[in-house]
Amino acid sequence: MNKFDYLFEAINNRAYVRKSFLLSIFSIVTPSPANNKRLKDVPYALIRDDETKQVYFYKDNEKVFVDHPDYDKALFHKNDKLTVDMSVHEFIKDKFETTVGLLLVNLVVFFESVGHAASYINGPITSGTVRGLIDSIMVDNPKEGEEIPSNKASVDQCLNITKNLDYLEGMNDVFVKASSLDVLTVHPDVIKLRDKLLNELEKENKLDDPAAVAKVIDEVVALDASIQYNGPSKDFFIDKKFIDNARKKMFVVFDMVPDFNTGKYQLLRNSLNEGWDKDNYPAYINTAISGSYDRGNATGEGGAEVKVMILLTDRIEAIDTDCQTPRTETVVLNDFSFGSWVGGYYKTEDGLKVLSKVDKGLMGKPLQFRVPQFCEQGDYNLCKVCCGEKLGAIKNRVSAETVLIFTQIMLQRMKGMHSSQLKMVKLDLNRIVK
Numbered sequence: 001m002n003k004f005d006y007l008f009e010a011i012n013n014r015a016y017v018r019k020s021f022l023l024s025i026f027s028i029v030t031p032s033p034a035n036n037k038r039l040k041d042v043p044y045a046l047i048r049d050d051e052t053k054q055v056y057f058y059k060d061n062e063k064v065f066v067d068h069p070d071y072d073k074a075l076f077h078k079n080d081k082l083t084v085d086m087s088v089h090e091f092i093k094d095k096f097e098t099t100v101g102l103l104l105v106n107l108v109v110f111f112e113s114v115g116h117a118a119s120y121i122n123g124p125i126t127s128g129t130v131r132g133l134i135d136s137i138m139v140d141n142p143k144e145g146e147e148i149p150s151n152k153a154s155v156d157q158c159l160n161i162t163k164n165l166d167y168l169e170g171m172n173d174v175f176v177k178a179s180s181l182d183v184l185t186v187h188p189d190v191i192k193l194r195d196k197l198l199n200e201l202e203k204e205n206k207l208d209d210p211a212a213v214a215k216v217i218d219e220v221v222a223l224d225a226s227i228q229y230n231g232p233s234k235d236f237f238i239d240k241k242f243i244d245n246a247r248k249k250m251f252v253v254f255d256m257v258p259d260f261n262t263g264k265y266q267l268l269r270n271s272l273n274e275g276w277d278k279d280n281y282p283a284y285i286n287t288a289i290s291g292s293y294d295r296g297n298a299t300g301e302g303g304a305e306v307k308v309m310i311l312l313t314d315r316i317e318a319i320d321t322d323c324q325t326p327r328t329e330t331v332v333l334n335d336f337s338f339g340s341w342v343g344g345y346y347k348t349e350d351g352l353k354v355l356s357k358v359d360k361g362l363m364g365k366p367l368q369f370r371v372p373q374f375c376e377q378g379d380y381n382l383c384k385v386c387c388g389e390k391l392g393a394i395k396n397r398v399s400a401e402t403v404l405i406f407t408q409i410m411l412q413r414m415k416g417m418h419s420s421q422l423k424m425v426k427l428d429l430n431r432i433v434k
């Protein structure tokens with residue numbers, strides 16, 4: 001049997017509701033007698049025969065063999081390409097090329113939760129994609145006798161989207177290759193580039209110039225990143241931080257470290273992989289001391305502040321009314337702040353208006369915004385107009401938003417404790433200086 005025909009038959013019979021089935025097709029399950037006995041009871045689970053190097057599944061107690069010449073590999077990899085059309089599954093409305101992984105996520109996460117209210121997403125599925133989908137289809141849970149419109153989904157159905165994502169997350173060990181030769185080593189070209197660029201700086205006497213060194217390090221890290229993103233563990237590195245901080249110190253260069261006596265920076269050229277540079281012991285030890293006990297402890301205090309803030313603000317509600325306060329805050333919108341004010345109410349001669357995404361023409365002019373700090377709603381609650389459309393959209397969200405401020409304090413303290421990095425960023429002077 002062709003392996004894709006096997007896959008299509010299995011998904012139409014919802015074989016993917018058993019994780020053992022998924023493991024059997026996306027990984028190599030050792031064909032021990034115990035494993036084979038277990039898999040036999042799982043519909044469509046793929047079983048391996050080490051002697052004949054064949055794979056098969058049971059259908060009505062009969063073995064059905066699936067073509068798989070690469071016996072030493074799993075039957076499918078999530079990035080395997082295939083062409084699907086309407087005959088494959090009722091969720092597919094067109095003929096197109098997709099991948100096995102996307103097919104699985106679409107069926108398990110979207111089709112199983114909300115059915116035809118969603119449609120096939122044939123590309124990267126991010127948290128934003130999922131949020132956008134939920135925004136466009138979610139309606140209240142139906143009361144008795146009510147029906148959900150066919151293109152919508154209830155709150156409970158939408159919650160299943162997250163549950164089913166969690167279900168697939170359990171497969172991460174199979175899908176995300178955390179370890180490979182690439183990840184555990186560094187390509188010689190990276191080291192070659194580092195030495196070449198740093199030697200050039202040395203000739204120009206610029207090794208103590210943090211800006212010049214940061215630029216060079218960025219270039220070397222970019223080369224390392226491009227090698228990692230093309231290697232077998234690219235899915236492991238979806239978070240850039242692993243590469244430009246952890247991998248950098250481990251394999252590329254320890255970085256420039258500040259000397260608190262002089263306020264100047266000292267370059268530590270070796271990576272941790274190459275060992276400490278014996279000529280610069282004091283700099284290493286000073287850096288180690290920056291991560292002192294007190295600083296570590298302070299991250300805990302940051303966390304405690306977050307909790308205190310939840311206690312203090314948890315009862316505040318954003319109520320769907322207008323407190324009619326005459327007080328406003330004068331705000332001059334610019335490129336940088338515009339997005340944050342979208343959904344806010346501002347005063348005009350014709351009464352209150354909501355700032356929308358298309359109102360870019362209002363940038364640069366002073367506007368009178370209604371803001372939470374001037375709200376006169378009773379019982380220390382807030383009214384929806386002072387909160388604006390975003391914060392006011394959900395009654396009990398104020399607390400979660402307030403806590404973000406203290407979360408930032410906590411993160412700053414954590415950065416003080418853990419190794420931080422030197423980096424070049426571009427800033428627009430007009431935004432800093434008024």
Ligand SMILES: [Zn+2]
Pocket residue numbers: 322323324325374375376377382383384385386387
């Ligand atoms: Zn108000």
